[in-house]
Amino acid sequence: MPASAYPKSARPALIVGSVAIDRVATPFAESDNLLGGAASYAAIAASYFAPTRLVGVVGGDFPKAFWKRLQKHGIDLSELRVDQEGKTFYWSGKYHEHFAGRDTLEVRLNVFEKFSPVLSSTMLESPFVMLGAIMPTLQNQVIDQFAAAKKKPFILADTFDLWIHTMRPDLERLMRRIDLLVINEDESLLLTGERNLVLAGQRLRQMGPKSVVIKKGGHGSLLFHRDGYFSISAYPVTKFIDPTGAGDSYAGALTGYLASVNRSDFLALKKAVAYATAVSSLTVESFSVNRLSGAGRKTVDARLKALVELTRF
Amino acid sequence: MPASAYPKSARPALIVGSVAIDRVATPFAESDNLLGGAASYAAIAASYFAPTRLVGVVGGDFPKAFWKRLQKHGIDLSELRVDQEGKTFYWSGKYHEHFAGRDTLEVRLNVFEKFSPVLSSTMLESPFVMLGAIMPTLQNQVIDQFAAAKKKPFILADTFDLWIHTMRPDLERLMRRIDLLVINEDESLLLTGERNLVLAGQRLRQMGPKSVVIKKGGHGSLLFHRDGYFSISAYPVTKFIDPTGAGDSYAGALTGYLASVNRSDFLALKKAVAYATAVSSLTVESFSVNRLSGAGRKTVDARLKALVELTRF
Numbered sequence: 001m002p003a004s005a006y007p008k009s010a011r012p013a014l015i016v017g018s019v020a021i022d023r024v025a026t027p028f029a030e031s032d033n034l035l036g037g038a039a040s041y042a043a044i045a046a047s048y049f050a051p052t053r054l055v056g057v058v059g060g061d062f063p064k065a066f067w068k069r070l071q072k073h074g075i076d077l078s079e080l081r082v083d084q085e086g087k088t089f090y091w092s093g094k095y096h097e098h099f100a101g102r103d104t105l106e107v108r109l110n111v112f113e114k115f116s117p118v119l120s121s122t123m124l125e126s127p128f129v130m131l132g133a134i135m136p137t138l139q140n141q142v143i144d145q146f147a148a149a150k151k152k153p154f155i156l157a158d159t160f161d162l163w164i165h166t167m168r169p170d171l172e173r174l175m176r177r178i179d180l181l182v183i184n185e186d187e188s189l190l191l192t193g194e195r196n197l198v199l200a201g202q203r204l205r206q207m208g209p210k211s212v213v214i215k216k217g218g219h220g221s222l223l224f225h226r227d228g229y230f231s232i233s234a235y236p237v238t239k240f241i242d243p244t245g246a247g248d249s250y251a252g253a254l255t256g257y258l259a260s261v262n263r264s265d266f267l268a269l270k271k272a273v274a275y276a277t278a279v280s281s282l283t284v285e286s287f288s289v290n291r292l293s294g295a296g297r298k299t300v301d302a303r304l305k306a307l308v309e310l311t312r313f
Numbered sequence: 314m315p316a317s318a319y320p321k322s323a324r325p326a327l328i329v330g331s332v333a334i335d336r337v338a339t340p341f342a343e344s345d346n347l348l349g350g351a352a353s354y355a356a357i358a359a360s361y362f363a364p365t366r367l368v369g370v371v372g373g374d375f376p377k378a379f380w381k382r383l384q385k386h387g388i389d390l391s392e393l394r395v396d397q398e399g400k401t402f403y404w405s406g407k408y409h410e411h412f413a414g415r416d417t418l419e420v421r422l423n424v425f426e427k428f429s430p431v432l433s434s435t436m437l438e439s440p441f442v443m444l445g446a447i448m449p450t451l452q453n454q455v456i457d458q459f460a461a462a463k464k465k466p467f468i469l470a471d472t473f474d475l476w477i478h479t480m481r482p483d484l485e486r487l488m489r490r491i492d493l494l495v496i497n498e499d500e501s502l503l504l505t506g507e508r509n510l511v512l513a514g515q516r517l518r519q520m521g522p523k524s525v526v527i528k529k530g531g532h533g534s535l536l537f538h539r540d541g542y543f544s545i546s547a548y549p550v551t552k553f554i555d556p557t558g559a560g561d562s563y564a565g566a567l568t569g570y571l572a573s574v575n576r577s578d579f580l581a582l583k584k585a586v587a588y589a590t591a592v593s594s595l596t597v598e599s600f601s602v603n604r605l606s607g608a609g610r611k612t613v614d615a616r617l618k619a620l621v622e623l624t625r626f
């Protein structure tokens with residue numbers, strides 16, 4: 001969306017994370033040379049709500065069409081660094097039958113191996129920041145830069161099971177420094193040792209983040225906040241193609257919505273979670289960002305309205 | 314509750330099903346000589362909303378304390394037949410770690426083996442009926458009696474996986490004769506061959522029932538109705554003791570609420586599903602019907618209010 005289309009209240013949303021070229025196989029189809037990476041999904045999702053900036057790195061092989069796709073959404077790519085010598089981060093994965101889990105078939109970190117985000121003073125002015133599930137050490141480095149610049153943006157962080165297993169102290173430090181942790185069901189149980197999601201959410205908040213969102217895929221998501229607990233159903237998707245990026249677009253939409261209203265109180269977070277639910281339901285309806293990118297704001301709003309309808313009694 | 318405490322609109326709710334003596338082992342504790350059976354849970358749950366009648370059978374060993382427990386809720390037990398020669402249906406089960414499934418350790422049908430519900434003309438006047446998950450042939454027999462008496466009550470039926478495997482034609486006939494099928498997630502997929510709950514719910518409606526509810530345990534439930542789709546989150550239970558009877562009290566509360574307002578339109582069904590969610594969240598907080606029976610209507614209403622709060626945005 002052009003900046004002029006955002007509400008007056010809108011502030012910039014910064015997305016830091018991976019930009020990748022994916023190959024995905026589902027039980028029904030496969031596709032390669034796909035625009036992927038958490039930051040791609042998240043930035044497109046955020047761009048429905050607020051001016052969006054992406055900090056990441058790609059190689060000299062990064063297709064022109066992918067640049068154009070991100071630019072079409074008005075995303076500021078001035079700090080999406082291009083390492084001409086190297087190749088873009090490559091990920092190949094295969095989903096199990098009934099989408100019950102997935103295997104990573106191949107990962108080539110390529111230029112992402114040496115990724116160390118250094119933010120310009122412009123980027124450090126961003127009041128809403130999403131840290132994709134890069135290494136917690138890198139996530140902490142980004143926060144260090146904000147701290148050094150005496151900036152205190154709203155920070156949302158994602159993580160994933162590998163970091164819970166291998167970099168727990170860094171992850172725990174991160175958790176004490178962020179406003180919102182967005183995590184999936186299995187990871188929430190792994191990280192807390194709980195077996196009950198309500199207890200897991202409460203425990204995660206005790207570990208540091210002001211608020212916590214637990215994503216349950218097709219069962220919706222839960223928000224834990226000082227002022228209360230919120231639970232939202234999933235949008236009833238029947239054309240389920242590829243779940244890759246659903247969590248990233250969820251977190252991106254959440255960040256974008258908060259940036260658009262320039263608020264982060266419980267009420268704003270509830271509505272952000274609802275928008276995140278609507279937006280991520282689009283992502284799973286195609287490979288890559290195709291449906292997410294093509295849907296348009298009207299479709300997003302229609303899904304939000306449907307979510308209101310189908311949960312009211 | 315005494316009949317005088319029900320709203321003026323309230324009509325009688327009839328519950329047909331098993332009354333049992335249970336032994337239950339969870340990963341944390343075990344308990345025996347428990348009041349169990351679908352009809353016990355369902356009738357107590359229904360009694361929070363409307364005058365409730367129970368049709369079933371017990372043996373001469375059925376404890377006085379269990380009679381008193383049911384009577385305390387004002388449940389009409391005039392057609393809870395006592396077979397003095399025999400023993401009460403006995404069930405013993407053990408839940409797996411993390412409550413991921415359960416094994417039936419022992420079943421003694423006893424007097425329940427020859428259970429064949431014959432309804433008096435009084436019972437046949439009941440305008441709201443729940444058929445617990447007894448054999449579909451018996452469920453059909455009950456409907457035959459209503460048909461012979463030219464009565465058309467609202468009929469809710471439950472079922473379970475054994476009947477899907479062994480008595481499918483009878484179950485399919487039943488489905489064409491009922492107003493509401495209440496079924497759990499796994500059974501809905503098993504019965505339809507679908508992998509997506511939204512598609513499963515749509516398919517189940519095509520098989521006959523006017524409406525369908527799919528229960529997802531800790532993830533809430535889904536309602537499929539001609540006029541729309543409704544999804545409700547679970548009440549956030551943190552003191553999870555024993556899930557036995559949760560589905561039965563869900564269906565009982567649903568029936569009781571509809572009877573209390575003497576309606577079965579989409580709006581009434583949504584509210585009934587919400588009350589069912591509130592009531593069944595109590596059941597899992599103790600062994601047997603202890604918490605369900607002891608909670609009182611104020612607690613039920615408080616949980617409903619909490620459900621409204623935690624799902625609104």
